Amino acid sequence: MQRIHRLFEIDDFSSLKNQLLIWGNKHQTVVWLDSNNHKKSNIEGVLAVDKMSYISSDYMNAFEHLKEFINSIRDYAFGYLSYDLKNDTEKLSSNNIDDAAFPDLYFFQPKKIIEVCDQGLLFKYPTHLENEIDTDWKAIQNTTKKESVKKTFDIQQRTSRESYLKQVKKAIDEIHKGEVYEINLCQEFFAKNAEIDPLDTYLDLNSISKTPFATFLRMDDKYLLSASPERFLQKKKTILTSEPIKGTAKRENTPEKDAHQIVALKNNTKEIAENVMIVDLVRNDLSHIAEKGSVKVKELCGIYTFEQVHQMISSISCELKLNIHVVDAIKACYPMGSMTGAPKIAAMKFIEKLEDSKRGIYSGAVGYFTPDHNFDFNVVIRSIVYHQTKKYLSFSVGSAITAKADPEQEYEECLLKAKAMRQVLS
Template sequence: MIDEAQFAALAGKGHNRIPLVREVLSDLDTPLSVYLKLADGPYTFLLESVEGGANWGRYSIIGLPARRVFSFRAHTLTVLEEGAAIQTREVADPLAEVERLRAEYRVPHLPDLPAFTGGLVGYFGFESIGYIEPRLANWTRADQLGTPDILLVLAEEVAVFDNLKGRLYLIVHADPARPHAYARAQRRLDALAHHLRQGGAAYPQPVHGAPLDERDFKSAFTREAFEAMVERCKEYIRAGDVFQVVPSQRLSVGFNARPVDVYRALRALNPSPYMYFFDLGDTQIVGSSPEILARVTHGKVIVRPLAGTRRRGATAAEDAALEAELRADPKERAEHLMLIDLGRNDIGRISATGTVKVTDSFAVERYSHVMHLVSEVEGSLRPGTSYMDVLRATFPAGTLSGAPKIRAIEIIQELEPFKRNIYGGAIGWMGWWGDADAAIAIRTAVIAGGRLHVQAGAGIVHDSDPAAEWEETMNKGRALFRAVAEAVRGL
């Protein structure tokens, strides 16, 4: 624990945010109960992880209400403070501006703390590709959801849950330029620790709505129209425009339950490597993504292409037979190999020569309703490479666009009726010292304006079956359909 003299010494070295930490025993709590006690409200988040399809990751991150939020629409940056806009200005390069904003905060790297103690947390919507490739900047399709292209909260107060030790790190970043900064931060930690000790989270009675099932979700397409879109993609493939393209459909339903209840149901139904709940005021995001966009840890970058899908079997024998079928399917293997090569090429643009390698290939990971082929590619970043450089090289994922990527996205722009908004983009965090982790925004629900939206896509290659691709999108959405139904029924 930093004492006041050490705090002053760190401030004297030029640090403008200094983390003060309170470690408390929390073996009777869960990450979700801590979220409900400390953070339930606008501009908060909960990040959890399940590793290997079975074991909860060591750390869960709870973001307390953020005082400052950065929102980008096209090239306009709006800075919110306590929920009100305090600054609006035009920026030429939003991704460079994100890196500049992150670099404004000079935070000491203290020993014995989790990898993430604070930073920028949020999402980069699919249309952020326009910041990277100017020819993709002019989306003419309707913006059904109206969400910002990029939204990032400044996480200065977080609770990091150590699932192994049953302990909780309460972390408050103090600005040494403010009067009595050390004492104010200590009082804030006292208040948070006291609130944790007050017993169970104050949680209202369940909200019950009319029963729902997947037939209540209305697609932007009829089945026939979606299958016609698949055929149009195959025409582009036969013409030589692309090798693969990944169209999607959005399914929507009226929603009047508590968004956090969808997360509660989803984490039980479909635990995944990336579990997240964001309350962003007028929009909530609930997800259980199985796929990394890109992770940076101590200068190493990792991508994990995930492509090739089968539904789960009703019995262990059927499940094993479906896995064998998936592994042997030449169409699925060809598609997956193409995306391994795309991943190698993407991170090769930002990695030191000779460091890019495939560390795992054609593994099978299982989730509640589907199984996938997955591989892993890693490289060592060149010195001076920021996470925004990584994003420029890898965004959006080939598994959500196709190959070649730019032409595939042009076809998506032509064929899909709406902007994708958050779907297919990136959701995650960027820490103070260069480490970062982002999931691809799939298996994700967006709640806004009294409606809940789920989107799912399918990778189309030359021999794709349109009927099977429709069914694949429905299989990918089914965990969320069930979670929403349970939330509406009342947990």
Template sequence: MTNSAASFLVTEVKAPPDPAALYITLTGGRPGSFLLESTLHHPRLGRYSFLGWDPFLILKTKGFQAIIEEKGKGKVPVLDNPWNAIRRLLLRYRQPLGQPQPLPFMGGAVGYLAYDLGRYVERLPQWAKDDLPFPETYLAFHGTVVGIDHQEGKVYVVTHGFPASGSAAYQLARTRLEEVKERLSRVRPLPTLNTRKNNERDDVSSLFTRETYCRAVERAKDYIAAGDIFEVNLSQRFETRLSFHPWELYLRLRKYNPAPFSAYLPLEEGVIVSSSPERFLRVSQGQVETRPIKGTRPRGRTPDEDQALRKELWESEKDRAELVMIIDLERNDLGRVCEVGSVKVPELFVLEEYASVFHLVSTITGVLRKDKDMVDLWRATFPGGSITGAPKVRAMEIIEELEPVRRSAYTGSLGYVGFDGEADWNILIRTFLLTGERAYFQTGGAVTADSDPLREYQETLDKAHGLLKALGL
């Protein structure tokens, strides 16, 4: 399919619909590439996967310092609020695509927004240590994308002419398409997955002990009793040495913890490896959707135990109450930027099962106002309510007090914004942050008035199970 006026091409190609095999063959896993993979196929959440490489522009921010790296032009520092820097670049490359397209993502910006970008929406204290090298914003603008439709078993190549214009843009899109076709001829199946251990479980350390985590839960409950908050999401960070390549870790994670919003994102500063079950924001033709998760139980060791745990979660008044509080928060957040009366809750309680856990999930939808854009939507909703608490700002202040280090990308959001404005973003949970030979991962849960500290601590371990299994532990 050709659209010379818009300077982009989309073509169905003959290639194996295996995103991981396509990714590693076409990109080599080098910085600047990306893989957004639905490893748990679901018609609503996991129908498509996308990969790309060789972005024509990269934006990184840390604090009020932005770095814009345009291909062939070097790095340019800009002093600005990060949300302003993001908006300017999204507007610069905004391009309506016209007729219906075969993929929801037809090229655009791919990357993540760290949890700490919330500091540039609300004024927050700065007590926790910022000890990881990752930027707070990473957005790479891709003119070439390979998309896989798992439902149809089809593979598409999309190429744009950015940053060129006019006839030069069309020629660039054509050249990129031919280059991808040539590379596709070299795709080979993935090798057998290595199941060796990373190291011993004793090598995994946390910034909390069981006792100190329980004390933090009690402190959070004190704030609840005082009327500061209704609930807060408290997490602990684990750290271990990584003895094999990050790509191998991703392959293991996708096997042991498949999820609809998996990702492999290599940066110069390190690698993000994620297998998230949670959608933060989806935007399609102005329709907005968010799907917060609240409520978790581990999978059972037998079918009977599995069913008992499923029933326990479904009937848990505590977990339902937690989810209702977050639904109210998310409805309020969406109401800031959506049409009056358009915010709905089409799914109040849904129980979803994953390899290691059961989750309780809701769906909230709305219609984005005509005078609002993706940055307005982010600023109204970021970070997600399910991983902060309610009220959100006070919960984030308490998180800053009780957690010893900043979260970095953890509980931020990773995904894409298309040139046409279509978007899909996860919540960065079930995620590794890899830098040097160190692997960091974080798990948490909601603390409410009736929380039992030991059970809250155990929930963080339950959520870590799939991540530890990927490490061979």
């Protein structure tokens, strides 16, 4: 499909990005992706609103349906893959409780795309909507946000502290048996009768997190508010890149103590082992779709600092084989190893037995396809899921369990990762 491009030069993005999202949220279908000035992302920010066509699916043949959709529109597509698409890649199931009730897969072909780039705002509209560009630009500049009042509600744990510690011990037992050597174990925090302003909550979450793969997603009454620091998979021309995170340390309140945390994380043998295990898993996933000899570890166990935590991140790349469809490339690597453990299939089977909630969109991926079949997807972590009609709110956190795991420390790591979500909801 043909799109007209129009650039408006901008000097100051600081307030304009919020205005752009506030304007965008007036639509029923919205995806906003924000890199928060981090260099890892292709773009500073992009907004996609309104749908010309879309696909919403359960896991059955989901990747094949997505491939057909991408082929048919020959245009941009924005949306998400839920964790439970694992049931399409392998003979698995998801039988745990699912109160958020999001589709397993959702993508839409947007009417309007506005990209924040170095020069300003780049409008990418269908040719028949060209006359709306000036009107929308004026509306964005005049957009203001009404103040909302926070309402109190109780956040509950789906899994009690005692139950979680028992689950970690069971995971360690399975690891000692030798069928699996790392399990990413998650737990859900939730609230019923929760009333929030999704946009305000996202803006608060993003302001205290400032991560490179932040996301605001809206599908009518369903919202994802994400402060994700992690890239699942990116395709630029023929190069695929995955950047798994394994290894977390909290920020400290003085430069000296904070520097000590970085050094401690960099030399933590347990965290390094977790990271290297997942790097090997990603290398294996990519090897099935890569040109021979092209899989490379570009960075191993690099330490990156964010507002709330320090993270250990590795980067693995390869050259995609000719004639492999982009959706098949994603399917070959899905779900991401950083959210499963290794070996992947065995880990996912134990996850289903141990956890108390269906993951759904949590530990899935949000992103986009371009008309020339490039793509970029995050990992849905550090995120709030909200069903406005049901007034159901949820966020989940997890940690990687290995043979050296200490249940109490794993529980504390979960609380650390939940800190930002709790802060904006309190």
